[in-house]
Amino acid sequence: MSRILAVEDSGAIRLLLTRRLELAGHRVRTAGDGVQAIRELEDSMPEDLPELILLDLTMPLLDGSGALPDIRRLAPGVPVILVSAHSEIDRLDAIEDVEGRVPKPIDFDLLLNLIAELTGPRNR
Amino acid sequence: MPAADQEIGSDYFAAVLGALTPGVITVDEGFVVRWRNPAAETMVPELVPGRSVYESLGPVAHQQKIDRLMLRREMVTITFGPDRPAIEWLNCRERLPDGGYALMMWPAGWTDQLNNRRVDFTMAASHELRTPLTVLLGFAELLLIDTSGLSPSQVEAAGVIEQTARHLRALVDDIFDLTKNSFGELRLTVKEIDIAALTETVAESLRPQVEGRGQSLYVSVPPDLPAVEADPARIRQIISNLIGNASVHNAEGTTIEVEIKDSGDGVVLTIGDDGTGIGFDNADEAFRSFNRGELAIEGDRAGSGIGLSVAKRLVELHRGRISIDTAPGEGTRVEIWLPLDRGSALVPGEPGPV
Numbered sequence: 001m002s003r004i005l006a007v008e009d010s011g012a013i014r015l016l017l018t019r020r021l022e023l024a025g026h027r028v029r030t031a032g033d034g035v036q037a038i039r040e041l042e043d044s045m046p047e048d049l050p051e052l053i054l055l056d057l058t059m060p061l062l063d064g065s066g067a068l069p070d071i072r073r074l075a076p077g078v079p080v081i082l083v084s085a086h087s088e089i090d091r092l093d094a095i096e097d098v099e100g101r102v103p104k105p106i107d108f109d110l111l112l113n114l115i116a117e118l119t120g121p122r123n124r
Numbered sequence: 125m126p127a128a129d130q131e132i133g134s135d136y137f138a139a140v141l142g143a144l145t146p147g148v149i150t151v152d153e154g155f156v157v158r159w160r161n162p163a164a165e166t167m168v169p170e171l172v173p174g175r176s177v178y179e180s181l182g183p184v185a186h187q188q189k190i191d192r193l194m195l196r197r198e199m200v201t202i203t204f205g206p207d208r209p210a211i212e213w214l215n216c217r218e219r220l221p222d223g224g225y226a227l228m229m230w231p232a233g234w235t236d237q238l239n240n241r242r243v244d245f246t247m248a249a250s251h252e253l254r255t256p257l258t259v260l261l262g263f264a265e266l267l268l269i270d271t272s273g274l275s276p277s278q279v280e281a282a283g284v285i286e287q288t289a290r291h292l293r294a295l296v297d298d299i300f301d302l303t304k305n306s307f308g309e310l311r312l313t314v315k316e317i318d319i320a321a322l323t324e325t326v327a328e329s330l331r332p333q334v335e336g337r338g339q340s341l342y343v344s345v346p347p348d349l350p351a352v353e354a355d356p357a358r359i360r361q362i363i364s365n366l367i368g369n370a371s372v373h374n375a376e377g378t379t380i381e382v383e384i385k386d387s388g389d390g391v392v393l394t395i396g397d398d399g400t401g402i403g404f405d406n407a408d409e410a411f412r413s414f415n416r417g418e419l420a421i422e423g424d425r426a427g428s429g430i431g432l433s434v435a436k437r438l439v440e441l442h443r444g445r446i447s448i449d450t451a452p453g454e455g456t457r458v459e460i461w462l463p464l465d466r467g468s469a470l471v472p473g474e475p476g477p478v
Binding site for chain 1: 251254255257258259262266270289293
């Protein structure tokens with residue numbers, strides 16, 4: 001199973017993501033905004049980098065699209081899934097450079113399938 | 125002091141109508157102008173009492189457009205020339221005592237300000253609701269993944285929370301779409317789609333839910349259907365809304381049938397059930413938001429009544445048509461026609477009714 005970094009400003013959703021993904025066997029770390037996410041990646045040993053990143057779009061300090069270039073630089077080749085409210089779906093579509101998009105409220109079957117697909121053997 | 129109603133006479137109403145920002149005119153049954161307020165006189169001096177609307181607007185508007193305003197009571201925009209603002213017109217639905225009509229008009233865009241504020245608020249509200257909803261639904265699902273440590277009544281409680289959160293999610297989605305769509309902000313991402321495959325996928329994704337209620341779902345799709353130009357996400361939403369309606373509003377044992385046919389100039393998609401049917405007075409009423417007809421009294425059935433309204437708007441955005449055939453005890457059939465050649469059916473920039 002995979003090391004996952006979940007970047008999300010709502011504490012309750014961070015807890016939810018952690019519990020649900022851990023239940024599916026993943027190891028989850030979290031960050032509350034783009035700045036924390038970048039710090040987390042900078043402080044990670046290369047062998048400890050996440051294998052997949054879940055990224056919220058609307059966050060204080062540094063939002064998802066603002067953090068994406070640095071995330072790409074610090075974690076090259078790591079798939080990123082945007083997780084955001086359905087009302088931002090137009091913006092979600094506008095951000096081309098991600099491996100997946102999941103609307104909120106999160107459909108966990110969809111999310112877990114997507115994670116499995118993106119971290120599967122074919123993508124290693 | 126005299127009672128208020130003694131002071132209100134025809135002078136008073138004339139003054140009120142004179143003070144209104146929108147123009148107001150009345151016409152008789154033959155569409156001859158009877159009366160206009162000062163705002164109407166300023167905006168459209170061509171409209172003179174005693175002359176017919178067709179005669180006055182003829183030089184600047186196609187007869188078809190005037191027909192749409194006068195006969196079909198659609199909102200239209202009429203431009204009188206390069207140096208005058210375009211005017212939006214609305215034919216009020218209620219007929220006047222003499223069988224005539226009242227028309228309102230205002231400079232195009234005047235209502236946008238009012239609408240935008242409402243749209244912004246509703247969009248923001250539906251967005252803000254999604255975060256708590258995610259949490260509520262997510263943890264309810266989490267509880268139900270492993271129920272070994274829970275008592276039966278706790279499992280039941282978690283189940284009710286989950287169902288209710290799902291209902292709330294559907295409601296928020298519908299309100300969001302309805303708001304966005306009412307004001308033309310919703311844009312279709314149109315491409316050639318295999319409507320047969322799409323319909324089957326949507327139906328199959330809903331099958332567990334439908335069969336979980338003890339209902340049956342049949343999907344009948346002929347081979348070799350023509351490709352349709354449509355927005356796949358929106359078509360999915362329409363079909364899912366309608367199958368959802370058919371399931372949620374009906375009891376165990378109901379049969380739901382989904383069928384597509386080639387109509388030559390398009391495809392006809394039918395979603396029918398043999399359930400309780402809906403007691404609407406007329407078809408228009410069924411498509412009005414938050415209207416659940418006689419179902420409204422049955423509190424145990426989920427559904428806000430906006431599903432049909434959303435479906436209608438989405439179908440019309442595709443330049444298609446939607447109709448409903450239902451009566452209490454006779455089941456419900458919703459028929460959707462989507463044009464093959466959307467190009468010829470496309471009329472850009474025409475606002476819908478407010």
